[in-house]
Each structure stands twice: as C-alpha cells, then as structure tokens.
Amino acid sequence: MTELITALIDGETVATGDAPIAVINPADGNLIAELPEADGATVDRAVAAARRAFDEGTWRHMAVDKRQEVLRRCADLIDGAADELADIETANTGIPRSQLRNRSIRRAADNFRFFADYIGQSVGDLYEQNPDYLTFVRREPVGVAALISPWNSPLALGSMKIASSIAFGNSCVLKPSEQAPLGISRLVALLGDAGLPEGVVNLVNGRGATTGDRLIRNPGVDVVTFTGGTPTGRVIMRTAGELLKPATVELGGKSANIIFDDTDFEQAVDGALLGIFTNNGQQCLAGSRILVQRGIADRFIEAFVARTRNIRVGDPLDPATDIGPLVSQRHMQHVLSFVPEAGSGDALLTGGRRAPQFERGCYVEPTVVLASSNDARVCQEEIFGPFAALIVFDTDEEAYRIANASRFGLVSYVWSQSIARIMEAQQRIEAGIVWCNTPMMRELRAPFGGYKDSGVGADGGAACEAFYTRQKTVTIPRRPIALRKLGV
Structure with a gap:
C-alpha cells in the first residue's frame, strides 16, 4: 500500500x-x-x-x-x-x-x-x-x-x-x-x-x-x-x-581538488575518490574538478581510473555497495547529458552511461573525463553526480588560477606535504572552506558557507x-x- x-x-x-x-x-x-x-x-x-x-x-x-x-x-x-x-x-x-x-x-x-x-x-x-x-x-x-x-x-x-x-x-x-x-x-x-x-x-x-x-x-x-x-x-x-x-x-559548487606533486600519493587518490563519489556524487561539496600537477598526472590518472572502475554500483541496501541509483530519472538524464561527444576535445576515460547490469532504476556508472581545459562544460557547470573532471596543471600559480576560474566557491581541497604550500594555497583559493590533506570534515563550531554563486x-x-x-x-x-x- x-x-x-x-x-x-x-x-x-x-x-x-x-x-x-x-x-x-x-x-x-x-x-x-x-x-x-x-x-x-x-x-x-x-x-x-x-x-x-x-x-x-x-x-x-x-x-x-x-x-x-x-x-x-x-x-x-x-x-x-x-x-x-x-x-x-x-x-x-x-x-x-x-x-x-x-x-x-x-x-x-x-x-x-x-x-x-x-x-x-x-x-x-x-x-x-x-x-x-x-x-x-x-x-x-x-x-x-x-x-x-x-x-x-x-x-x-x-x-x-x-x-x-x-x-x-x-x-x-x-x-x-x-x-x-x-x-x-x-x-x-x-x-x-x-x-x-x-x-x-x-x-x-x-x-x-x-x-x-x-x-x-x-x-x-x-x-x-x-x-x-x-x-x-x-x-x-x-x-x-x-x-x-x-x-x-x-x-551549488564546482569544487577544485588540487593534487600537488609532493602529495602523499595514496592518500590523495583515496581522498579524491571519496570527494567525488560519496553520497552517489550528489553533494554540493563534491571535489568534482580534480587538478593534478603534471609530474604525477599520468600515474594519478591511471590509478584514479582503475579504482573508479572497481567501484561497486548496486542495490543501496547491500552493505557492499559504494554507489546506488541517482535520485530520479530526470536527474540521471541531466548527469548523462555531460558525457562528452567524440571530437569535443574532452576525453571520456571511464563510465559515461547508464549501468547496463540493471533493467530498472536510475543507476549510472561512475564517470571520469579528462577535460580539454577548465573552460569545458564539465568543469564549469554543476553536474551533481558521480562524475569527475580531471585537469592537468604545471605550476602552483596555474592551479590557483584554474581553481578560482569558476562562478562557484563553496569548498576546495588541497593535497601537499609542504606546510608552506598549503598555507599559500588556503590564502589564494576563493572558497568558503578549504580542506587540506583530508576529504570532507565538518567542524560544526566553524562557519560553513560559500563565496560567489x-x-x-x-x-x-x-x-x-x-x-x-x-x-x-x-x-x-x-x-x-x-x-x-x-x-x-
């Protein structure tokens, strides 16, 4: 009934x-x-x-x-x-x-x-x-x-x-x-x-x-x-x-997740996966723009994509499930509309389709795209799903420029083992919350709010x-x- x-x-x-x-x-x-x-x-x-x-x-x-x-x-x-x-x-x-x-x-x-x-x-x-x-x-x-x-x-x-x-x-x-x-x-x-x-x-x-x-x-x-x-x-x-x-x-948010070349590599991979795929990717604080420094980019992208392919999409009641269905058919179509077409300049690395093993339900494969630039649609619009956009950068200055080139400014993530780099990053990034060497950590005593849109x-x-x-x-x-x- x-x-x-x-x-x-x-x-x-x-x-x-x-x-x-x-x-x-x-x-x-x-x-x-x-x-x-x-x-x-x-x-x-x-x-x-x-x-x-x-x-x-x-x-x-x-x-x-x-x-x-x-x-x-x-x-x-x-x-x-x-x-x-x-x-x-x-x-x-x-x-x-x-x-x-x-x-x-x-x-x-x-x-x-x-x-x-x-x-x-x-x-x-x-x-x-x-x-x-x-x-x-x-x-x-x-x-x-x-x-x-x-x-x-x-x-x-x-x-x-x-x-x-x-x-x-x-x-x-x-x-x-x-x-x-x-x-x-x-x-x-x-x-x-x-x-x-x-x-x-x-x-x-x-x-x-x-x-x-x-x-x-x-x-x-x-x-x-x-x-x-x-x-x-x-x-x-x-x-x-x-x-x-x-x-x-x-x-909304389109949070930059900056992976510097001196990071604890395994921690950064773990944190980036959690930052975008937790809660079925449907969270305003998701680290949906993953900025990776060129010196470790190939290794990071390979590891991130391999781990993404192993994420378990399934029945949300199953304790082994990592990602369940998106909230509605309409939202599923919205998320899938961001999958790049051939020749667009953005490269689909994995996912990008409705999960084929399910006859019913709003299941989407976790998706990773290597963006041609930060101006790409996948980097500027909030997708609000299990959909990561990767961007490769060279210098710290370039990372800050890319991170701030967004109409959003809710949270940002920084991964580095240099305290000087972290202190510079937290000052330069235009966001209400900056998480350093950690995925989502909510301190209720501190303010949680965003900049810009x-x-x-x-x-x-x-x-x-x-x-x-x-x-x-x-x-x-x-x-x-x-x-x-x-x-x-």
Whole structure:
C-alpha cells in the first residue's frame, strides 16, 4: 500500500492539499508514497502555529538547561530510530544504506547535541568604558524561521536547520524537498516525543514554486534559510529581500581538488575518490574538478581510473555497495547529458552511461573525463553526480588560477606535504572552506558557507547564533544622573 505523507502542524498530521506528488524509489522505479502538496491555507496554518508557539513563549523562555535536555532527547530519539530512518531514506534517495546509517543519521543526532552544548556556553557582551554607564548586549530569538531543505542529504541537512533554529528559542516551519520528503518527515514526527511544545516544529510539503513561495511570503515568517540549487537560491534571496527578511542560502559548487606533486600519493587518490563519489556524487561539496600537477598526472590518472572502475554500483541496501541509483530519472538524464561527444576535445576515460547490469532504476556508472581545459562544460557547470573532471596543471600559480576560474566557491581541497604550500594555497583559493590533506570534515563550531554563486551566509555555531537571534543593546546608568531640565 502506498504511504501518504502528510503535513505536521501543532503536533497533528494534516493530510489536506492539492493533487499528490508521486515519490518514487530510484532503485526500481516503484511508487512508494504520495505527497499531497500543502495549499495556501495549510501553509498559513503551519506558520500561525509556529507564531503562536513563539508568542506564548513556553519554549523560548524555558531555562537553558531544560532546553538542552529536550535537544539531547531529540538526539537520543534519532539514535534509537537510526535503522528505521536509514531504511526510509535509502528507499527515497538511493543513497547506500551503510553511508546513511554511519554518517548522515549520526550527523543528524550530533546536530542536536552540538547545539545543546552550544547554547550552554553562549555569552553576551559588556561595555564599561564609559564611567557613567554600563552597556550590555544580549541576544533574543528572531521568531519564526522558514526552513527549506534539499533532497541530496535530507536528514543531515534538514536536522541542521531544525536544531540550529530552535536551539536559540525560535519556532520553525520546515519544507523538505518534494523529491525526498520521507526521512525528514519521520524525523519531525519523532521529535514530538522529545518534549518540544506543540507548534515549535512544523512541517509542510510541496514544490518550491508553490508551497515554498507561500511559506517565504507569509508575514508571520521572520527569517528564511535554504539549501539547494543556485537558480532557486536567487529567487529565494530576491523574494526575501523584497520583504526585508534575512536569508541564508547554501547553494551549488564546482569544487577544485588540487593534487600537488609532493602529495602523499595514496592518500590523495583515496581522498579524491571519496570527494567525488560519496553520497552517489550528489553533494554540493563534491571535489568534482580534480587538478593534478603534471609530474604525477599520468600515474594519478591511471590509478584514479582503475579504482573508479572497481567501484561497486548496486542495490543501496547491500552493505557492499559504494554507489546506488541517482535520485530520479530526470536527474540521471541531466548527469548523462555531460558525457562528452567524440571530437569535443574532452576525453571520456571511464563510465559515461547508464549501468547496463540493471533493467530498472536510475543507476549510472561512475564517470571520469579528462577535460580539454577548465573552460569545458564539465568543469564549469554543476553536474551533481558521480562524475569527475580531471585537469592537468604545471605550476602552483596555474592551479590557483584554474581553481578560482569558476562562478562557484563553496569548498576546495588541497593535497601537499609542504606546510608552506598549503598555507599559500588556503590564502589564494576563493572558497568558503578549504580542506587540506583530508576529504570532507565538518567542524560544526566553524562557519560553513560559500563565496560567489555558492551562497550567502553560513551554518555553524556562531554563524547560526548570529542568524537566528537579534542583538539588543541595553544601557543602564551606574548611579543617578543629572539631566538638563527643559521647559523650566
């Protein structure tokens, strides 16, 4: 029986909405759920519930230690349901279950624990330079946050938005991607058992252009955050700006992965493979442009291609699977559209086709292309799949020029055993995050956000506190003061 995915408002399921959106299992093409698109009235009801919860103040005025207890219970509930969440998320996204179980779901629980710890250490500012006054600055929650989460890592990224917004006392309305709503819908339902007051976390479903737009425009929403594609991010920023609502958007990437000739060779090969093929290649932080210095290029390319051919494409429920199906038929066709044609100047080294061993499902062979130059389409556009573009460079200066010749600037990777080279690289690269001699490492205390078309604003401890709270300056005389008497 096909599951019906509903909205969750004030702790109650709400099934009203327009004609259902089909949710398909990308492994076999079967319909697994139907998603009624929340109409305007449903969205407004969700915002009203969040606003009422915020105005009543039960959550935002709760003692910090009590709020911490609730956030930690949220994490414990996620841990307790990890197997269930992994099964749901795998069926919906095609991401290998082992990766979800060991990374994304663990990260979802860690998000709540991190912000529970963070709010216990937050401090205000005190200014006492003026001998007659004390001035202190405190932070207050902004109100109601609209959270729009992506389809490529729903639990990890959706939970980050929920945990960071409510930790500081806000209420929220979450709209997950209509392509992958199942895992995050189950997570929101779980949170109801953690002790959150009704209305603090609400969920609506639907497309961005309809449900998402209505949510952003609702006057009861105070701030907006979005993770997803750059074109949609532009629309959201424009809409939020017209309404004078602060917004953060974490968008696309075409990250440079620079392999210098003095690198630890095996580490660099391992890291480059993980950087592009983890999560089925569907991640904005993928190291999709691999820049290799000429002195080791032939050896590196040979090893990288050989290892790529050994990557196991298969059933995402199989623990031995490295890459599962892409999220949809439409996205599979998008990824395959980047395979270079004969005579284009770019050389297809391996992959470049739908995996032939599967009769059904959105399976694509991991693909490697040697690009003719950084101007090639495979180097400039975000493919968002298991698709690596290799570029050979000669000098360090050339590597920095190629890395920065992109409209994106989310992350970058640097592989070298020279600390001087690493320090120069991190300074020269135009990206919000630079990972040196490591694949993806997420430090929640530090800001995570991009330059250029990769977004505006950041996630992370202090970055989230700045976004989800308002500053209030309070000035108090140290002693009674003599005031000028007007009109005497």
